[in-house]
Amino acid sequence: MRLRYLLPLGLFVVLGLFLLVGLQLKPREIPSALIDKPVPEFDLPPVQGRQRGLAARDLRAGEVSLVNVFASWCGPCRVEHPLLVELAAKKVVPVHGINYKDRPDAAAAWLDSLGDPYDRTGADLSGRVSIDWGVYGVPETFIVDRQGRILLKHVGALRPEDIEDKIMPLLRKLGS
Amino acid sequence: MIAELGHFALILALGVALAQASLPLWGAARGDRGLMAFAGSAALTQFLLVALAYGALTQAFLGSDFSVINVATNSHSQKPLLYKITGVWGNHEGSLLLWALILALFGAGVAAFGANLPPSLKARVLAVQAMIALGFLAFILFTSNPFQRIDPPPADGNGLNPLLQDPGLAFHPPFLYLGYVGFSIAFAFAIAALIEGRVDPAWARWVRPWTLAAWSFLTVGIALGSWWAYYELGWGGYWFWDPVENASLMPWLAGTALLHSATVVEKREALKAWTVLLAILTFSLSLLGTFLVRSGVLTSVHAFATDPARGLFILAFLAVTVGGSLALFAARAEALVARSWFAALSREGALVLNNLLLGAMAATVLLGTLYPLFLDALTGDKVSVGPPFFHAALAPSFLPLAIALGFGPLLAWKRGDLPAVTRRLGVALGVALAVALITLALADRHAALGAIGLGLVAWALTTPLVELAERLRLFRAPLAESWARLRILPRAAWGMSLAHFGVGLMAMGVVASEAWQTERIQALRPGDAVAVGPYKFDFKGARELDGPNYLALRGHFEVTRDGRPVAVMEPETRRYPVPPMTTTEAAIRPRLTEDLYAVVGEPDGEGGFATRLYHKPLVSWIWLGALVMATGGALSLSDRRHRVGAPVRARRAAQAATGD
Numbered sequence: 001m002r003l004r005y006l007l008p009l010g011l012f013v014v015l016g017l018f019l020l021v022g023l024q025l026k027p028r029e030i031p032s033a034l035i036d037k038p039v040p041e042f043d044l045p046p047v048q049g050r051q052r053g054l055a056a057r058d059l060r061a062g063e064v065s066l067v068n069v070f071a072s073w074c075g076p077c078r079v080e081h082p083l084l085v086e087l088a089a090k091k092v093v094p095v096h097g098i099n100y101k102d103r104p105d106a107a108a109a110w111l112d113s114l115g116d117p118y119d120r121t122g123a124d125l126s127g128r129v130s131i132d133w134g135v136y137g138v139p140e141t142f143i144v145d146r147q148g149r150i151l152l153k154h155v156g157a158l159r160p161e162d163i164e165d166k167i168m169p170l171l172r173k174l175g176s
Numbered sequence: 177m178i179a180e181l182g183h184f185a186l187i188l189a190l191g192v193a194l195a196q197a198s199l200p201l202w203g204a205a206r207g208d209r210g211l212m213a214f215a216g217s218a219a220l221t222q223f224l225l226v227a228l229a230y231g232a233l234t235q236a237f238l239g240s241d242f243s244v245i246n247v248a249t250n251s252h253s254q255k256p257l258l259y260k261i262t263g264v265w266g267n268h269e270g271s272l273l274l275w276a277l278i279l280a281l282f283g284a285g286v287a288a289f290g291a292n293l294p295p296s297l298k299a300r301v302l303a304v305q306a307m308i309a310l311g312f313l314a315f316i317l318f319t320s321n322p323f324q325r326i327d328p329p330p331a332d333g334n335g336l337n338p339l340l341q342d343p344g345l346a347f348h349p350p351f352l353y354l355g356y357v358g359f360s361i362a363f364a365f366a367i368a369a370l371i372e373g374r375v376d377p378a379w380a381r382w383v384r385p386w387t388l389a390a391w392s393f394l395t396v397g398i399a400l401g402s403w404w405a406y407y408e409l410g411w412g413g414y415w416f417w418d419p420v421e422n423a424s425l426m427p428w429l430a431g432t433a434l435l436h437s438a439t440v441v442e443k444r445e446a447l448k449a450w451t452v453l454l455a456i457l458t459f460s461l462s463l464l465g466t467f468l469v470r471s472g473v474l475t476s477v478h479a480f481a482t483d484p485a486r487g488l489f490i491l492a493f494l495a496v497t498v499g500g501s502l503a504l505f506a507a508r509a510e511a512l513v514a515r516s517w518f519a520a521l522s523r524e525g526a527l528v529l530n531n532l533l534l535g536a537m538a539a540t541v542l543l544g545t546l547y548p549l550f551l552d553a554l555t556g557d558k559v560s561v562g563p564p565f566f567h568a569a570l571a572p573s574f575l576p577l578a579i580a581l582g583f584g585p586l587l588a589w590k591r592g593d594l595p596a597v598t599r600r601l602g603v604a605l606g607v608a609l610a611v612a613l614i615t616l617a618l619a620d621r622h623a624a625l626g627a628i629g630l631g632l633v634a635w636a637l638t639t640p641l642v643e644l645a646e647r648l649r650l651f652r653a654p655l656a657e658s659w660a661r662l663r664i665l666p667r668a669a670w671g672m673s674l675a676h677f678g679v680g681l682m683a684m685g686v687v688a689s690e691a692w693q694t695e696r697i698q699a700l701r702p703g704d705a706v707a708v709g710p711y712k713f714d715f716k717g718a719r720e721l722d723g724p725n726y727l728a729l730r731g732h733f734e735v736t737r738d739g740r741p742v743a744v745m746e747p748e749t750r751r752y753p754v755p756p757m758t759t760t761e762a763a764i765r766p767r768l769t770e771d772l773y774a775v776v777g778e779p780d781g782e783g784g785f786a787t788r789l790y791h792k793p794l795v796s797w798i799w800l801g802a803l804v805m806a807t808g809g810a811l812s813l814s815d816r817r818h819r820v821g822a823p824v825r826a827r828r829a830a831q832a833a834t835g836d
Contacts, residue, residue: 005509008453009502012460016495018546021553022473023487073751101778126781 033134034150039067039142040132044122047097047111048104054096054122060148064174066167067142068118069098069130072110074138076157081114083158088117093171096120100138101127143170179244182232183323186273189225189280190313192218196306200299204371212299216287219302222309223284230264230277233322237264243329246270246322252335254725262346266337268470268486269322271349275466276312278350278357282386283309286361293382300368301361308360311493319486338726338752338759344404351397352424356462358390359431363459363501366452370504373511375452380442383455385813387438391431392809398424399802410747410760410775412695412790414798417566419474422545423465429538430458433531440524444589445515447528452512453505454531460498461538467494473549519591526584526592533577540569578632578683581676582639586646604642608635622691629687636680640673671812675805682801688794699784709791711772712736713745718776718785726750731776731785733763747776771795 034040043055059065068084070077088095097118099107104123111118124130133142134153143152152170154162196218203211233246237260242248250267251260259266265274283305290298316322340346365383369375401424406414415421434454440447468474471487518524544561551557582604586597598605612631619626645651647665648658694709702717718731733745745763752759765772770793777786 002510005449006506008457009499009506012498012502015546016491016499018550018553019467019473019491019494022549023471023491025473025549025552075757 035153036149036151039144039148039150040129042122042129042132044098044124044129047099047102047121047123048108049112050108050116050118050121052120054098054120056148058096058120059144062146063094064146064171065094065096065144067096067098067133067144069100069133069135069138069140069142071100071102071138072106073102074100077139078114080139080157080159081117083160083163084117085115087163088119092168094119096122098122098124098130098133100124100130100135141167143167145174178232178235179241179323179325182229182236183321185225185228185232186313186317186323189222189229189276190310190317192222192225193306193309193313196222197303197310200303204296204299204303207296209295212295215299215302215306216290218306219280219283219287222306223280226273226277226280226313230273233270233273234261234264236323237261240333241329242331242333243325243327244322245324245326248326248330248333250334252333255333255335255341258343258346259341265349266340266346269316269320271353272312272316272320273322274350275353275357276309276316278353279305279309279312279360282357282361286364297365297368297372297379300371301364304364304367305360308364308497311497315486315489315493319489338750338757342404342408344400344408348397348400348404351393351400353397355390355394355397355424355431356427356459356465358386358393359427359455359459359462361386362390362434362455366455367501367504369452369512370501370508373508375441375448375512377442377445380438380451384435384438384442387431387435387455387458388809388813391428391435392806392813394424394428394431395802395806395809398428399799399806402802403799406795407762407764408759410762410788412762412773412775412788412792414795417544417561417563419545420469422541423468426538426541426545427458427461427465429534429541430454430461433534433538434458436527436530436534440527444518444524446518446524447531448512448514449505449509450531452509456498456501456505460494460501461542463490463494463497467491468545474545516590518589521587521594522592523584523587523589526580526587529580530577530584533573533580537570537573537577540573541566544569574683575628575632578636578679581679582635585640585643585672585676600646601639601642604635604638607638608632610634619692626687626691629683629691633680633684633687636683637677640676640680643676644669644673666815668812668815671808671810671815673808674811675808678801678804678806678808680801681797681804685794685797685799685801689792689798692793693795694791696787696789698787699780699782700787701784704784706789708772708789709770709793710737711742711791713774713789715785715787718779723750726752728761729776729779729785731763731774731787733774733789735765735772743772745772745774747774749777766796768796769794 039056039059041056043057044053046053054067059067066087070081084095087093095117097120099121101124104125107123111121122129133140137155139157141154141158142150145151151174152166154166158167196215199211200215200218202208203214233244235241236244236247237251238257240247240251240253240260242251246267246269250270251263255263263270265271283302286293286298286301286305290301293301362383365379365386369379398421401421402414405411405416405421434451437447437451437454441451467487467490470490473487544565547561548559551559582601583594583597586600587594608631611634612627615630616623616627644665647669648661650658653661696706696708696713698706700706700715702715705712705714707713712735714734714736716732716734718729721728721730728748728750730746730748733747734741735743735745743765745765747763748761750759750761751757760775760777763774770791773790773792775788777788779785
């Protein structure tokens with residue numbers, strides 16, 4: 001058997017090993033450039049019918065907080081919404097919402113009918129603030145520490161295991 | 177009940193495939209004709225059973241049986257009939273079942289039309305085919321059962337992704353699969369040849385039509401996908417070098433190489449081991465594409481339901497199929513010795529060059545596609561590889577390929593005469609240079625790129641014509657003789673010239689639309705106007721309106737050229753509530769010479785709307801070229817000489833005549 005006939009098999013074995021390793025990787029989990037950085041400066045009015053708006057200073061007020069970017073027109077947001085309501089009811093962490101590019105009345109109706117888990121809400125009608133947060137698709141969820149630094153970014157709808165395995169351990173570590 | 181029937185038929189098909197994969201091999205090794213003949217009936221039975229299963233799933237979709245999970249997740253009672261039928265393969269489980277159906281169809285094709293094959297070769301080919309079927313049927317039954325029930329059933333289904341509710345895309349997967357799966361026949365023939373240790377011209381004559389058919393289908397499939405991306409995604413592009421697109425391009429490149437190297441085996445009995453390896457690689461790349469698309473190891477804009485468990489199954493299947501066949505290749509390839517030699521400068525030499533360049537292109541696409549995975553595995557860095565890499569890396573291979581495409585068909589087998597060929601191609605050379613110089617003189621933008629590109633295109637378009645004229649001895653022999661030659665010119669020769677001409681057409685579309693496209697992206701308020709190429713777009717505003725199952729924002733453009741009205745264009749952005757998503761309906765005014773393309777997007781909150789406007793010269797030639805290439809393939813396929821078994825029959829007749 002001549003060696004050159006073995007070459008294709010050899011190359012394939014290397015490729016196969018890479019693919020096997022690749023199966024364990026998560027290419028969709030893109031590290032955010034904002035991790036460990038202070039939250040961007042912003043000041044948003046509340047969603048229609050709510051009293052408390054959301055601004056950068058609220059997130060630096062010495063409390064760990066969760067910031068959820070949502071929209072009434074977004075399907076996955078609807079899926080994760082009950083989890084946020086549940087999390088807020090447990091009062092482990094204040095839950096804030098940034099309402100991304102929504103019609104004010106639609107956002108209000110959405111919160112009225114599905115339940116409002118948010119302590120503070122910010123209506124980001126133009127989407128400019130969300131761009132500063134590095135949001136590229138709703139929903140996205142951030143954990144912000146007492147000094148207002150972003151510690152965690154979750155892209156896509158939260159699942160129960162995300163809360164159990166990612167968010168709760170981090171909150172416990174921060175002592176909230 | 178019908179779903180269970182389908183499920184049961186699929187389990188039976190798995191059993192049949194198991195028998196078909198083993199007994200005929202044993203029979204071929206022992207020379208048992210009965211066991212060898214079993215392969216044919218098993219292949220037909222397997223096809224009937226898979227067709228029954230497929231029919232059952234189609235029935236579930238047609239009857240909106242929402243107790244079947246797959247129907248509930250992917251269909252809707254109000255969906256148009258066409259999309260109920262095409263919805264069967266518009267999802268992971270159903271598309272795998274379609275794959276298995278086409279696989280069984282091809283197997284049945286070999287069984288039905290392979291009467292002239294040597295019995296042992298036929299038995300082995302069908303056994304290898306059944307091994308592939310075994311893998312896919314097991315994959316379906318154990319990880320992706322389309323017949324699973326749900327209790328209680330939902331009142332109505334989720335509906336099909338609106339992006340997929342489109343005739344262009346509806347027929348894209350079947351063509352792709354006909355291509356991918358068609359290559360499995362070439363693969364099965366390669367494995368059978370390795371087992372027998374023999375590759376001869378008869379083998380190549382057998383492999384060629386299947387490869388040709390698969391290649392033509394794949395060409396149409398890829399073109400449909402690209403066309404759909406162009407008019408439906410609304411990004412203005414036709415090819416994005418997305419992993420899922422690349423997954424279909426790699427087997428196409430390798431299959432094109434196989435098509436060319438198989439001629440060398442057929443005519444000259446050389447390049448045998450290489451051709452067998454190419455047949456293995458082409459199908460392996462089809463399987464690799466399936467793995468990449470379904471496992472989620474790469475990030476793609478194509479939202480497939482990905483699942484690591486499924487990924488592991490396909491990877492294991494890939495390891496067995498590809499690893500096993502490459503090991504067999506390593507052990508047996510030495511037995512495949514060439515029966516002839518050839519000079520570097522010859523038809524064979526040109527075809528080797530073709531293979532090297534196409535192979536390099538396939539390897540480049542593979543590297544670019546998997547590079548993010550390699551880097552992530554080795555260093556943890558996340559990168560994406562985009563069009564600049566692919567353009568820069570592929571152009572150096574495409575340039576010599578286009579030049580060789582002109583020379584190759586005129587070179588003689590064994591030892592060619594380049595000066596003589598160059599003399600005969602003088603016309604084409606002149607045309608190419610003239611076009612390049614004229615472009616250089618006239619073009620105000622991208623002159624160098626355009627000149628090289630168009631010169632090359634002119635070369636690729638004229639050389640097939642010169643080659644045809646040569647075959648007919650046009651202008652050199654009396655017209656009557658040329659006419660007589662025309663009438664006996666084999667269809668395969670027409671097919672080749674046509675396919676090569678198609679390459680030129682496609683290249684023309686790519687070069688012209690890349691070099692001279694005008695793109696205008698801006699926020700427009702009603703009353704604003706923009707110049708796009710020679711046209712003026714007047715934006716008259718946008719309004720909301722209700723569609724049958726969506727809300728639309730429809731923009732209104734009045735397009736004029738030198739003050740004369742040309743068209744009214746009304747692009748839309750549609751927002752679907754179920755399932756929630758937004759689609760872009762670009763307004764396109766397609767013409768043979770140019771496309772106008774308009775997209776309207778979100779309001780910017782200050783009275784304006786995000787708009788994108790394009791003027792794309794000759795862009796439709798890209799798909800026209802692909803269609804011409806596929807037509808060339810089909811024409812070649814219809815050649816009498818390809819009609820399977822004809823040479824064997826002739827030889828048998830000769831043997832009978834000599835009393836041998």
